Amino acid sequence: MTGYILHRLASAILVVFLVTIISFSVMSLVPGDPASVVAGANATPDEIAAIRIQLGLHLPYHERLLNWVAGLLQGDLGRSILLQRTVAEAVAERLPVTIALSIYAMALTLVLGVGLGVFAAVRQNSWVDQLCMTVALLGVSLPNVWLAILFVMFFSVYLGWFPTGGYVPFDQSISGALVALTLPAIALSLTQIGLLARMARSSMLEVLRQDYVQTARAKGLPRWSVIGKHALKNVMIPLVTVFGIILSLSLSGTVVIETVFSLPGMGRLIVNAIQRRDYPVIQGGLLLTASALVLVNLAVDLLYAWLDPRVRYAD
């Protein structure tokens, strides 16, 4: 196991290093002079020159990258061009919203995704199966931007059950925060619920065919106790591996959902920065998001190897 951990750790460090370079470089794809784009259409040459120096754009690419990495190593993500604060401060303000939204959505995803999939598998080919799988298929097929807008229209404007948007911090009102996040979390989780339900179903079908399940049934254990005690545990193990994928999809979704519901989260922070060319925020935001996902995936891989020792030797 130690060898496996070291191997995985080395990979993850290499990937984070590459992620750093990509995060820094994406905005270098901008054609033309980024300084004049940041300065705006009416800027004088002097203003553009000042911004060029402020952004360090007068330096060659490799020096800028090295300066940035040197700052990172001291915990300095740089300063936002537009927000009058450091990138770290901007992220610290926005992160709680995204974390709360993601946890809420992931909880819905795990419960409903696994639930739908397991139910469908247990009642394979019945109308329950067809209903669950139709819901799952719609989940992965309907565009989340569109659903989110329709949700606001129907549940908030028409029925008046939820606010149309905005965020209430948890330290102000826990119930208020939960109400504000419910509709966004549902809209955010539908895609992942669909995906997870489809995987859970095929995983469950496979487990139900195994000898030990047949044996448990043959010796007279009740159907649901076999499913709950014997089958479900073995369904969860392969699903652990897709946790990282589901979380990544969920974070992709927050970008959209935070915009539609006007939630001040990380996704919106980065998208606004992208639209307004706030380079330090884009670079820092991309780096933090991707690094967090690398760490989650590392943890998932190690957990999986611990749960299922065969993995350590296969890789």
Added chain:
Amino acid sequence: MPIRRLLRHRLFMTGLSLFVFVVAAAVAAEWIATQSPTRMNMRMRFAAPGDARFLLGTDAFGRDILARLAYGAQVSLRIGVMVVLFTGFFGTFFGAIAGYFRKLDNPVMRVMDAFMAFPAILLAIAIAAALGPSELNVVIALAAVYTPRTARIVRASVLVVREAEFVQAARVAGAGETRILLGHVLPNSLAPLIVQLTFIFAYSVLAEAVLSFLGVGPAPPTPTWGNMIADGRNFIREAPWITLMPGVAISITVLGLNLLGDGLRDVLDPRMKVASS
């Protein structure tokens, strides 16, 4: 014969019908549209569906929604096809060299991992925004995001096929590495790739909506489904059909493609689990 089994696969045929319907709408856009999708009729703003001249109504500028849907289908399908072609080519290239040449495996796949570490939509937005709002740039951004995910799948099947007996036989018979890879290994790793590319087509149609919605897709007034949703959002109370129609169009297309992908997987590659994105 896989084709005969596909023809008997009910869900596959449903998906095929939905997809063919969308393709037909895109091909026939010129005949379906009674006027240009960008022509404004300021006296006919917010016409409700069922209007004599505008079957599906008009938007805030009095533009014909049916015409915009049909031309939007062309944009979505073009983006989907291009992303599939780029992703298929580069994903196969990187996946094949990583899976077949052991020395290249680690460096190539770590770079792929690094690209996959970013949430797909987030990286696509950054790339598309950096390159500028255009159809080609959306294609480039999505191909960059989906290539590593495809490479990983190609690599996995190449790793298996590489050890197969017929590959060993070809090697013993004296075939060169390139020839073995192109002539024996790749053709036998195709099934998962085809399934994956069908799903990538579906993701691309969904992603176009998101990118356009956030203003980094093909610039307005280009009729794309995502632009239509973004335009309609401000008028959702008075004229919900402006937002509803393009969403239905996207859903039909993506549903069709997902059913096609499921059917192809059942028939070509029954052991494969639901593909990751």
